Amino acid sequence: MVPTLSIKDLTVSFGKxxxxxxxxxxxxxxxxxxxxxxxxxxxGSGKSVTLLAALGLLPSPPAxxxxxxxxxxxxxxxxxxxxxxxxxxGKDVGFIFQEPLTSLNPVMTIGxxxxxxxxxxxxxxxxxxxxxxxxxxxxxxxxPDPERLAKQYPHEFSGGMRxxxxxxxxxxxxxxxxxxxxxxxxxxxxxxxxxxxVIREAQEKTGAATIxxxxxxxxxxxxxxxxxxxxxxxxxxxxxxxxxxxxxxxxYTAALIECAPTMESELKDxxxxxxxxxxxxxxxxxxxxxxxxxxxxxxxxxxxxxYRAIGSDRHVACHFVEETAEGGRLVxxxxxxx
Amino acid sequence: xxxxxxxxxxxxxxxxxxxREVLRVEGLTKHFAIDKxxxxxxxxxxxxxxxxTFGVRGxxxxxxxxxxGSGKTTVGRTIARLLKPSxxxxxxxxxxxxxxxxxxxRGVRKEIQMVFQNPNASLNPRMTVRQLLCEPLIxxxxxxxxxxxxIEELLETVGLPHSYVDRYPHEFSGGQRxxxxxxxxxxxxxxxxxxxxxxxxxxxxxxAQIIQLLDRIQADTGLAxxxxxxxxxxxxxxxxxxxxxxLGKVMEAGPSRELFGSPRHxxxxxxxxxxxxxxxxxxxxxxxxxxxxxxxxxxxxxxCRFRTRCWKAQDICATKAPELEGDAKRHFxxxxxxx
Ligand SMILES: Nc1ncnc2c1ncn2[C@@H]1O[C@H](COP(=O)(O)OP(=O)(O)OP(=O)(O)O)[C@@H](O)[C@H]1O
Ligand SMILES: Nc1ncnc2c1ncn2[C@@H]1O[C@H](COP(=O)(O)OP(=O)(O)O)[C@@H](O)[C@H]1O
Ligand code: SF4
Ligand code: SF4
Ligand SMILES: [Mg+2]
Ligand SMILES: [Mg+2]
Numbered sequence: 001m002v003p004t005l006s007i008k009d010l011t012v013s014f015g016k017x018x019x020x021x022x023x024x025x026x027x028x029x030x031x032x033x034x035x036x037x038x039x040x041x042x043x044g045s046g047k048s049v050t051l052l053a054a055l056g057l058l059p060s061p062p063a064x065x066x067x068x069x070x071x072x073x074x075x076x077x078x079x080x081x082x083x084x085x086x087x088x089x090g091k092d093v094g095f096i097f098q099e100p101l102t103s104l105n106p107v108m109t110i111g112x113x114x115x116x117x118x119x120x121x122x123x124x125x126x127x128x129x130x131x132x133x134x135x136x137x138x139x140x141x142x143x144p145d146p147e148r149l150a151k152q153y154p155h156e157f158s159g160g161m162r163x164x165x166x167x168x169x170x171x172x173x174x175x176x177x178x179x180x181x182x183x184x185x186x187x188x189x190x191x192x193x194x195x196x197x198v199i200r201e202a203q204e205k206t207g208a209a210t211i212x213x214x215x216x217x218x219x220x221x222x223x224x225x226x227x228x229x230x231x232x233x234x235x236x237x238x239x240x241x242x243x244x245x246x247x248x249x250x251x252y253t254a255a256l257i258e259c260a261p262t263m264e265s266e267l268k269d270x271x272x273x274x275x276x277x278x279x280x281x282x283x284x285x286x287x288x289x290x291x292x293x294x295x296x297x298x299x300x301x302x303x304x305x306x307y308r309a310i311g312s313d314r315h316v317a318c319h320f321v322e323e324t325a326e327g328g329r330l331v332x333x334x335x336x337x338x
Numbered sequence: 339x340x341x342x343x344x345x346x347x348x349x350x351x352x353x354x355x356x357x358r359e360v361l362r363v364e365g366l367t368k369h370f371a372i373d374k375x376x377x378x379x380x381x382x383x384x385x386x387x388x389x390x391t392f393g394v395r396g397x398x399x400x401x402x403x404x405x406x407g408s409g410k411t412t413v414g415r416t417i418a419r420l421l422k423p424s425x426x427x428x429x430x431x432x433x434x435x436x437x438x439x440x441x442x443x444r445g446v447r448k449e450i451q452m453v454f455q456n457p458n459a460s461l462n463p464r465m466t467v468r469q470l471l472c473e474p475l476i477x478x479x480x481x482x483x484x485x486x487x488x489i490e491e492l493l494e495t496v497g498l499p500h501s502y503v504d505r506y507p508h509e510f511s512g513g514q515r516x517x518x519x520x521x522x523x524x525x526x527x528x529x530x531x532x533x534x535x536x537x538x539x540x541x542x543x544x545x546a547q548i549i550q551l552l553d554r555i556q557a558d559t560g561l562a563x564x565x566x567x568x569x570x571x572x573x574x575x576x577x578x579x580x581x582x583x584x585l586g587k588v589m590e591a592g593p594s595r596e597l598f599g600s601p602r603h604x605x606x607x608x609x610x611x612x613x614x615x616x617x618x619x620x621x622x623x624x625x626x627x628x629x630x631x632x633x634x635x636x637x638x639x640x641x642c643r644f645r646t647r648c649w650k651a652q653d654i655c656a657t658k659a660p661e662l663e664g665d666a667k668r669h670f671x672x673x674x675x676x677x
Contacts, residue, residue: 028545042542060609158631158632161631162630165349188405188568188632189405189568189570189612189613190608190609190611190628191405192614193611193614193625194628194629195626197627202473215541215542216614217616218614219614221614221615221616221617242617245617256542257531257616259543259545259546260542260546260571260616261546261549261569261571261572261575261596262571262616263571263610263613266575267549267550267576268581269575270546270549271546272544272547272549272550273546273547274547276511276513276514276541276544277543292543
């Protein structure tokens with residue numbers, strides 16, 4: 001199958017040549033039609049920059065793609081003319097961001113905003129039909145009394161309702177790709193549960209490939225079939241979401257799972273990762289996780305581990321993960337006390 | 339206000355627990371005026387906190403949970419007396435500090451400290467770590483010769499190297515800044531610290547560091563704390579007791595194990611159920627997804643405030659507010675039809 005979006009070796013830097021800061025470093029992943037890919041990582045790990053750069057949404061300068069390629073439905077975006085890329089972005093990709101208010105127009109009724117998103121990409125439909133379709137979309141995303149609410153303005157809605165409006169706009173043109181970047185981070189858990197359901201339904205209705213970015217492993221576990229774990233601008237591990245969460249191979253993935261409190265864990269089960277994520281200015285040499293890794297060896301500080309396939313369905317970037325008959329495992333001479 | 343007495347009655351079940359309480363609020367109420375300044379119209383009020391009662395046990399952590407706008411911060415700021423309560427009692431060391439004046443408050447401020455979510459806002463960017471930690475010592479007139487050793491001790495406690503003492507807040511990461519804020523709150527050895535979402539802005543790996551730090555500090559110093567959070571998995575891990583707020587009212591309260599083990603209020607059940615679980619295979623229970631949003635606190639529903647989102651609501655819920663009633667395990671619930 002041709003992936004809806006395929007990112008290969010994407011490398012993105014900020015700043016002037018010679019004094020560049022690498023925000024994204026050799027990231028590779030793809031998402032198939034109808035599939036939900038979860039991208040997880042702590043703040044600053046490059047989750048958003050990867051996607052924004054891939055879809056040509058980062059202003060350049062200061063951003064620069066220095067390596068890699070991005071294909072949308074098998075077509076290289078870099079070789080397409082700017083107009084075509086804009087068209088794909090507007091019609092075939094739906095965006096849902098963390099803060100819904102910034103993606104809505106404060107002086108336009110929400111019904112008109114949704115209708116406009118339709119009219120822009122389908123000149124033949126006409127405003128009247130578009131408005132009717134807007135009302136349909138609003139009820140699809142679970143807004144009660146859509147006809148009345150369509151005449152209201154964004155500021156009259158709660159954060160959860162605004163996010164529903166954004167989702168309605170995102171799916172208005174039956175996108176091929178849905179990108180949800182921390183869509184529920186600003187919301188209460190009860191509202192988060194509603195919005196995740198709406199995103200799931202929206203995806204089922206449209207059959208769009210979905211990329212869900214979150215720092216919350218629980219959200220990813222509930223929603224995604226595949227997972228990509230990012231750290232310091234690189235992919236550390238990727239594979240089937242359930243497998244990775246149950247049997248992480250990369251030390252960072254394992255550490256991330258062990259430090260996250262869950263509704264089953266006791267205080268003693270929560271193991272912090274020592275230190276903190278590196279800033280772009282002081283990226284560690286070798287494996288970017290090595291200053292915090294309890295399994296690090298001398299080689300980890302000097303050589304960047306290759307991102308490679310382990311077994312049929314897993315990719316890992318660690319010197320000490322080996323392929324075995326059951327899949328893979330971490331084999332290190334001895335753990336050190338970090 | 340006959341609600342108060344019934345709440346008191348509930349809490350009075352276990353008297354010896356109360357004996358060990360360092361802090362107790364009874365019928366705490368805070369209304370904010372939303373002054374529209376329209377002629378002839380009465381002022382409107384937000385009932386941010388309405389008749390809240392609970393006790394904080396020594397060495398214990400009491401967590402306050404609830405959705406945004408439920409009144410968590412207002413409870414915290416009122417107890418720290420950064421706000422004056424509209425009514426109710428705040429019993430600290432046997433004295434009611436709810437209405438005492440600024441001068442008498444000095445003694446209280448020494449004993450009850452508050453740490454906020456955003457350390458950037460609470461740490462003066464023009465002060466070094468040394469100055470930040472010295473300030474409370476100076477304000478509360480600690481002998482000068484004790485400043486230096488105390489600062490060293492504090493840095494040790496929160497796990498920051500002594501060499502950082504002359505740096506400014508912007509030279510630190512979010513987690514380190516929160517350590518500085520915690521050290522500052524600890525400086526004059528308060529009996530109670532109120533933490534308002536202290537880890538919500540931090541990355542999960544750093545959040546875990548701070549959680550473990552707080553636990554260690556509490557074990558070492560016997561500090562009692564109020565931990566305000568919307569994150570139930572964090573609360574479950576670190577709290578001894580929990581109070582669940584909804585639109586300014588207590589829905590359910592009790593020992594953590596009890597409350598998370600067998601939640602009795604529909605709202606608590608929904609909150610717990612909404613937490614995304616890490617392992618799909620293990621979490622087969624049907625999820626409860628609440629309908630709708632939090633109603634406006636300026637205009638809360640009649641009767642039970644949760645009724646507009648409650649799947650168990652009956653007619654009586656719209657007319658009669660359920661009272662908070664407790665059992666022998668100090669598990670309290672305000673619902674006409676609890677589990
Ligand atoms: N100074 C004020 N004036 C008017 N209303 C206020 C004031 N402070 C708080 N409120 C209102 O009181 C209610 C409770 O607010 P509070 O900040 O205590 O909630 P919270 O539970 O801490 O929410 P969050 O999770 O968003 O921090 C809200 O409706 C809020 O808008
Ligand atoms: N416009 C920009 N200029 C300079 N650095 C940037 C810019 N945007 C993002 N970055 C940096 O790139 C890194 C990755 O950012 P981002 O992708 O937003 O992280 P995430 O989404 O994983 O939290 C961070 O260190 C961030 O500070
Ligand atoms: S390469 Fe080394 S430092 Fe990096 S994760 Fe593997 S063992 Fe740890
Ligand atoms: S009192 Fe009624 S509305 Fe309120 S929680 Fe109980 S059943 Fe639901
Ligand atoms: Mg981001
Ligand atoms: Mg608050």
